[in-house]
Amino acid sequence: MNWAGQTTRSPSAATENIYLPKVAVLDRVSDDIPEVKTFYWHFEDAAEQAKFKRFRPGQFAQVSLFGIGEFPASLPPSPTEDETFFTIRQVGSCTAALHQLKAGDRFAVRGPYGNGFSMEDYYGKNLVFVAGGIGLIPLRSCIVYALKHPDRYQRIQIFYGSKTPKELMYLPNLREWQQSVGVECYQTVDRAADSWSGNVGVVGSLFKKPGVQVPVDNTIAFVCGPPIMFRFVIKDLLAMGFREGDIVSTLERYMKCGVGKCGHCCIGVAYVCVDGPVFTYEQIKKLGEDI
Amino acid sequence: MKARMLDRDDVLKIVDLLRQQDYEVFAPFSGRGRDTWFDLVTDENRDRIQVHLPNPYYAPKRFLLPHIERLLKVRRSNGEIRIEPTYREPKRAIFGIRSCDLAGIWHLDRFYLGRDFRDVYYEKRRKNLFLANVVCTDPELDIGEECFCPCADTGPAARDYFDLQLMDLGDEFMAVAGTPAGEALFANPMFRKATEAQVEKRRAILGEVRKHFKTTTSWFPATVRYVSQGNILEKTWEEIGNRCLECGGCTYVCPACTCFTVSDRQVGPDEIERVRIWDACALSGFTRMAGGFNPRRAVHDRRNRRFFRKLAHYFIQRELSMACVGCGRCAAVCHGDVGMPSVVEMIRRATAANDKLEPV
Numbered sequence: 001m002n003w004a005g006q007t008t009r010s011p012s013a014a015t016e017n018i019y020l021p022k023v024a025v026l027d028r029v030s031d032d033i034p035e036v037k038t039f040y041w042h043f044e045d046a047a048e049q050a051k052f053k054r055f056r057p058g059q060f061a062q063v064s065l066f067g068i069g070e071f072p073a074s075l076p077p078s079p080t081e082d083e084t085f086f087t088i089r090q091v092g093s094c095t096a097a098l099h100q101l102k103a104g105d106r107f108a109v110r111g112p113y114g115n116g117f118s119m120e121d122y123y124g125k126n127l128v129f130v131a132g133g134i135g136l137i138p139l140r141s142c143i144v145y146a147l148k149h150p151d152r153y154q155r156i157q158i159f160y161g162s163k164t165p166k167e168l169m170y171l172p173n174l175r176e177w178q179q180s181v182g183v184e185c186y187q188t189v190d191r192a193a194d195s196w197s198g199n200v201g202v203v204g205s206l207f208k209k210p211g212v213q214v215p216v217d218n219t220i221a222f223v224c225g226p227p228i229m230f231r232f233v234i235k236d237l238l239a240m241g242f243r244e245g246d247i248v249s250t251l252e253r254y255m256k257c258g259v260g261k262c263g264h265c266c267i268g269v270a271y272v273c274v275d276g277p278v279f280t281y282e283q284i285k286k287l288g289e290d291i
Numbered sequence: 292m293k294a295r296m297l298d299r300d301d302v303l304k305i306v307d308l309l310r311q312q313d314y315e316v317f318a319p320f321s322g323r324g325r326d327t328w329f330d331l332v333t334d335e336n337r338d339r340i341q342v343h344l345p346n347p348y349y350a351p352k353r354f355l356l357p358h359i360e361r362l363l364k365v366r367r368s369n370g371e372i373r374i375e376p377t378y379r380e381p382k383r384a385i386f387g388i389r390s391c392d393l394a395g396i397w398h399l400d401r402f403y404l405g406r407d408f409r410d411v412y413y414e415k416r417r418k419n420l421f422l423a424n425v426v427c428t429d430p431e432l433d434i435g436e437e438c439f440c441p442c443a444d445t446g447p448a449a450r451d452y453f454d455l456q457l458m459d460l461g462d463e464f465m466a467v468a469g470t471p472a473g474e475a476l477f478a479n480p481m482f483r484k485a486t487e488a489q490v491e492k493r494r495a496i497l498g499e500v501r502k503h504f505k506t507t508t509s510w511f512p513a514t515v516r517y518v519s520q521g522n523i524l525e526k527t528w529e530e531i532g533n534r535c536l537e538c539g540g541c542t543y544v545c546p547a548c549t550c551f552t553v554s555d556r557q558v559g560p561d562e563i564e565r566v567r568i569w570d571a572c573a574l575s576g577f578t579r580m581a582g583g584f585n586p587r588r589a590v591h592d593r594r595n596r597r598f599f600r601k602l603a604h605y606f607i608q609r610e611l612s613m614a615c616v617g618c619g620r621c622a623a624v625c626h627g628d629v630g631m632p633s634v635v636e637m638i639r640r641a642t643a644a645n646d647k648l649e650p651v
Contacts, residue, residue, distance in 0.1 A: 018408045019362050019553075019565075023372045066365045066372065067555050067563045071581070092581025106372045254580045256553045256567075259408040263550030263570070264577060266596075267586070269605040274407055288521075289586050 018259045021064040021108035022048045028103050032087065033167045036134060037099060038076075040085040043109070052112065055079055057119060057141035058250060058278045061086075061111030062258045065097040072255045072273070075112060076137045076170075078144035087137045087169070113258040114277050117142050117222075117248065126155040126215040130233050132203050132225025133162050136169045138250045138277075139224050143177070150182045155215055158185040161203030161229070165189050165196045186212060203229060204236045216241045223249045223281075234281060247281035294485035294493075295466045301481045302457065302464050303340055305423060306332055306386050308476055314384040314421055317354060319344055329354075329385070342425060342459070343432040346389045348620055350546040354383060355399060355416045356569075362412065362553070363565040377564075378412065384421035388453075390446035391438075391618035393424050395546025397452045401610040402549050421472060424453035428496060430503035435619060439632050442509035443617030447500050460492055506632050511602070511613065514635045517642045519604035527641040531598075531634055532591020534627035539571030541597070541621035541630060547614040550577075572596050598634055 023044040030038045043049040055061075055075055063086065064070045071094040073086045090099045101107065119142070127146055131139050146153050158177055162168045168187065177185040186206045188199040199206060203225070207214055221242055223233050230249065237247055253265035253272045265272035268287035270279070279287070309316050316332040318340040327347040332340065366373045388396075403413040427433035427440075427447040440446030449456065455473035458465045465485055468474040476482070501507070517523050542548045552570040555563050570577060572593055579585040587593050600606060601614040615631050622630030629637075 017376050017411045019412075019567075020376050021374065023374065066367070066565075067557060069555055070553060070565075095581065104370070106370060108372065108374065252580070253586070254578050256551070261403065261408070261410060261549070262552065262567075263572070263600075264552070266600065268599075269603060 018261075019110075019257065021062065021070070021110040024107055024109045026101050026103055026105045026107065027083075029101070032169060033162075036087060036089045036169070038085050038087045039098065039101070040083050041107075041109070042084060044106070049084070052084065052109075053079060055112035056116030057145045058116035058138065059112040059114045060138075060258070060277060061109050061113065062255075063094070063098065064108035064110070065094050066108065068097045069094050070256070071095065072113075072252075072258055074138040074141075074250065074277075076140040078141045078148065080145055080148045087134070087140075089134055111258065113273055115275065117278050119145060122146075122220050123152050124218070125153060126219040127153050127157070128214060128219055128221045129156075129158045129160075130203060130221060130223045130225070130237075131158070131160045132229035132233075133167060134169060135223075135225030135229070136160055137224075139222055140170060140173065142222060144173075147177075147180070147183060154218070156183045157214065158183060159188075159203055159206045160186070161188040161190070161201075161206070161225075163190045165192055165198075184212075202232065204232050207236055207240070214240060219246065221247045223247060244282035244285065245280050248278060249281065249284065250277040251279060251284070252277065293467060294490060295468075295477055295482035296460075296485045296489060297464050297466055297481050297483070299463060302342060303337065304479075304481060305455070305457070305466075305476065306337065306340060308479060309384045309386070309421060309423070314382055316384045316386055317351065318386040319347060321345075329387075332386070340386070342387060342457075343429040345432065345435050346392070346427075346438075346618065346620075348544050348624065350395065350544060350618070350620065351385050351388050351392050352395055352399065352546045354385060355396065355413060355420065356403075356549075356551075359566050359568050360412060361564050361566050365563050365565065367561045376411075378415050380415040380419065382419040383416075384423060386423045387425045388422055389427060389433075389618070390424060390449035391440045391443070391616040392546045393422060393449045393452055394440075394443070394445035394612065394616040395618070396422070398547045398610060398612045398614055398616065399549065401612060405610070422453045422455075423473075424449050424456040426456065426458040426497075428459045428500050430500065434500070434503050435623065436505055437619030437622040437630070437632070438504055438617070439506035439509050439619055439622075440617035441501055441504055441507055442511060442632075443613065443615055445616045448497055458493060458496075460489065460496060465489060465493055506619070509617075509632045509635045510639050511615075511635060513643070514638045515602050515604055515607065515613070517638055518599055518602040522642055523638055524641060524645060527638060528591045528595045530641075531629050531637060532589065532594045534629045535573060535590050535594050536626050537573050537575065537590060537593075538626070539573045540624040540626075542571035542573065543569060544620035544624050546618055546620075547601070547616055549614075572600075594629065598631075598638075601631070 024041045027040040060072050060074045062070050063073050076087045088095050177183050192200050251272050255265045256262035258273045260271045260274040267289045317329045318332050320330050321327040321341050321344045327344050361377050364375045403410040453469045456467045550570045551567040553567050555565050558564050578587045607613050622632050
């Protein structure tokens with residue numbers, strides 16, 4: 001968005017139907033953590049799939065379950081990966097219907113929508129990812145993308161916390177990130193059984209661990225997680241010396257259209273669907289609504 | 292002179308001309324008292340069209356953005372899904388649309404067609420729409436208690452954006468064309484060239500008409516400034532919110548409101564249709580997310596939203612017009628008296644009273 005208030009974008013020339021979803025086929029489903037599943041899918045139409053694959057990290061798509069409705073879902077895959085998938089927690093009627101689907105079933109998708117992370121603006125910077133619970137879903141795309149282009153970014157750190165070890169998302173990725181050279185990955189859980197050998201505590205407690213040094217200068221911090229975690233992490237980051245404009249997050253709102261028309265996600269001067277979902281903390285503060 | 296004159300008795304012949312050109316013509320009719328509405332003109336009801344009448348509460352916006360509009364039809368068979376968009380592309384004319392509602396359509400055009408994404412459903416309905424504007428001149432019939440278009444600078448006579456504008460000069464009517472489609476009607480011999488004296492008479496009548504509006508001091512500029520700068524006290528929003536009954540009426544009658552919700556409904560064993568339905572930011576479900584979290588729980592947060600969206604400078608610049616056209620419908624239907632003119636006044640007074648910058 002142009003915060004000076006000018007409309008800089010020109011309207012799309014071709015008259016395409018912005019509300020028309022395209023049929024998608026579910027390839028397989030993987031159970032991640034309780035109530036959360038990952039759905040691997042592709043468009044029935046190969047041309048559509050190729051067009052869709054040009055999405056940017058941080059964008060989202062509208063998922064249609066006909067007869068139930070449509071909902072916005074973040075895109076956890078990086079455009080550099082082959083497969084397209086959604087990771088969805090079951091919370092409402094649409095997500096419940098999606099959770100019922102089996103491999104081979106059809107649904108529909110349209111998108112990608114939203115601004116996404118401006119990955120080009122982060123060239124030459126350190127990237128610090130702070131995620132809580134399923135807050136890792138929208139950040140995954142950005143992490144995988146950054147690791148795919150190690151020459152473009154400096155240090156990459158991941159701080160990830162969940163309630164219990166059972167609720168850690170994307171375990172294969174976490175293992176990979178912990179072992180790879182180009183990234184420092186720290187994990188924590190709020191509560192743990194004896195079998196857990198890692199850190200116990202909120203995600204912010206990782207910043208103060210011995211051996212952990214968070215770069216502050218020339219760094220972008222990505223924060224995603226439940227509201228309470230978000231508030232505390234922001235406090236920690238600001239205390240460390242991060243500027244509000246260098247802290248980035250993604251917002252979620254009730255949405256119907258995803259293209260700035262239905263009006264549901266409009267907060268302050270921003271439509272979360274077209275001006276977001278990625279905002280800096282500086283912008284979020286100005287929007288003036290609860291996270 | 293661009294303007295034309297026509298006899299009083301010939302005004303409805305314009306409706307006939309449009310119908311001969313295959314337009315579905317909608318025009319205003321009246322029942323008893325304040326009961327007025329737009330309806331499809333037929334041979335049977337043609338003579339009952341009203342040129343002067345109180346503007347119907349149900350705005351002609353619905354001819355572009357129907358209350359319920361089907362977007363898609365979806366059929367399922369053998370595990371396959373077939374999605375078919377359903378378009379309506381009628382050739383329609385609205386006869387007797389008031390200047391405020393014309394400004395509403397101007398705003399909708401900016402919103403639905405002028406931004407990143409064009410709305411193809413709106414575009415198709417808009418493409419062949421002919422707008423025959425009637426200027427409000429009758430202080431008894433046309434100008435209602437709540438009308439305040441002079442404050443929103445949209446009326447009583449629209450300056451642009453009509454195909455044809457008609458104005459009652461007493462003994463005869465003046466017609467002005469705004470587009471080639473309107474100009475084409477002037478080929479009919481019932482239109483005569485207007486004289487300078489008649490144009491002068493138009494000016495005189497408009498000057499006089501302006502005196503009949505009850506609300507002429509809705510101070511939008513001050514309120515737009517206060518809203519845009521975030522100077523409005525939480526207390527003021529709460530007072531406005533306390534008076535809101537959350538009926539959504541203001542949004543349903545508003546010619547410039549754009550929000551809709553989308554819903555799927557089963558229409559056959561293997562067939563569903565996806566429709567969009569007008570939605571209202573006053574309703575608590577408007578922002579409630581799956582899982583129950585609602586960022587706008589308090590009524591006043593939702594009222595705040597409506598007026599912020601309509602009055603903030605950022606959006607005025609984005610759509611090139613304020614999302615209020617001064618029709619006064621919200622003021623007429625609101626049970627809590629928090630229609631636009633009252634809110635503008637409440638905000639201006641409360642904020643000015645709080646202003647510590649008095650220079651004395």
